[in-house]
Amino acid sequence: MYEDLLPHTLPTEAERLDRMALAHDPDTFATIERLDLPRNAHCLDIGAGRGSVAIWLAETLPDAQVTASDLDVTSVRENSLSNLSLKEIDLQNDDLGSELYDLVHCRAVLCFLPIRTEVLSNILKSLKPGGAFVATEMDFRRIASGPSRFWATFWTAYLEFTASQGWDLEFGARLPGFLAKTGFAEIDARHIQPVLNHSGKTAGAAEAQTWSLTLATLAPQLIGGGFMTESMLSEALSIIRNSKAWTAGPGFMITSARRPVE
Numbered sequence: 096m097y098e099d100l101l102p103h104t105l106p107t108e109a110e111r112l113d114r115m116a117l118a119h120d121p122d123t124f125a126t127i128e129r130l131d132l133p134r135n136a137h138c139l140d141i142g143a144g145r146g147s148v149a150i151w152l153a154e155t156l157p158d159a160q161v162t163a164s165d166l167d168v169t170s171v172r173e174n175s176l177s178n179l180s181l182k183e184i185d186l187q188n189d190d191l192g193s194e195l196y197d198l199v200h201c202r203a204v205l206c207f208l209p210i211r212t213e214v215l216s217n218i219l220k221s222l223k224p225g226g227a228f229v230a231t232e233m234d235f236r237r238i239a240s241g242p243s244r245f246w247a248t249f250w251t252a253y254l255e256f257t258a259s260q261g262w263d264l265e266f267g268a269r270l271p272g273f274l275a276k277t278g279f280a281e282i283d284a285r286h287i288q289p290v291l292n293h294s295g296k297t298a299g300a301a302e303a304q305t306w307s308l309t310l311a312t313l314a315p316q317l318i319g320g321g322f323m324t325e326s327m328l329s330e331a332l333s334i335i336r337n338s339k340a341w342t343a344g345p346g347f348m349i350t351s352a353r354r355p356v357e
């Protein structure tokens with residue numbers, strides 16, 4: 096389970112989630128801004144982590160009611176926003192309710208769940224008619240096919256490890272189709288492949304730092320489970336941590352969709 100391998104209690108987890116947010120918030124915010132939410136929108140962030148998206152929503156829309164939810168909400172950054180509340184929600188087991196939200200957001204959550212397509216119906220039901228769902232999920236297809244043989248081999252080994260955990264890091268590629276099958280409308284999707292460069296304060300640097308921390312944290316399982324050797328992992332980390340290289344990293348699919356107005 097995700098929470099066994101990357102629990103919020105790990106000493107480096109808050110920093111890893113902060114780096115992930117720095118890397119992805121600009122694209123997430125741009126996608127949400129295009130949706131033209133009502134000023135008093137009711138919003139739910141699922142698997143909020145440090146809560147960067149929920150906090151931004153509550154700050155940007157002071158009349159909105161925003162809920163940051165996660166299995167463990169203790170990691171949500173401290174804030175004094177009166178329109179932001181916290182709620183423990185397990186997306187796999189909890190009913191999200193009916194016709195409550197103008198926006199449901201989740202990022203890098205569905206791909207880790209053992210049942211990921213079924214939860215889409217739960218999310219659809221929780222939206223008001225016309226309400227929007229924004230999801231960003233990993234889409235590793237391109238990285239596993241190139242550009243260099245080592246890079247492809249390394250990430251293919253990583254994908255074998257993640258598959259052994261029941262994670263699907265190619266789920267982003269299938270997400271638009273699953274949204275359509277579930278009954279969502281106005282489905283928009285764009286593939287983003289961040290370029291890793293471990294220097295400065297750019298989104299690409301934050302992405303490189305995220306992967307550096309993720310792989311270092313998972314090293315015992317990656318090596319101990321026989322998915323890769325220590326030298327293979329070191330070589331990959333030296334590429335990711337190279338401040339003079341710009342290397343295409345794993346991709347993501349950002350999708351937005353709406354519950355149809357019946």
Ligand SMILES: C[S@@+](CC[C@H](N)C(=O)[O-])C[C@H]1O[C@@H](n2cnc3c(N)ncnc32)[C@H](O)[C@@H]1O
Pocket residue numbers: 097098112115116119141142143144145146147164165166167184185186187201202203204207208
């Ligand atoms: C990779 S982190 C992403 C955090 C945040 N969405 C972001 O992008 O910055 C995945 C998050 O999903 C949460 N999560 C994992 N399984 C979950 C579940 N079944 N229900 C709700 N949240 C879950 C984890 O606790 C973690 O905070």
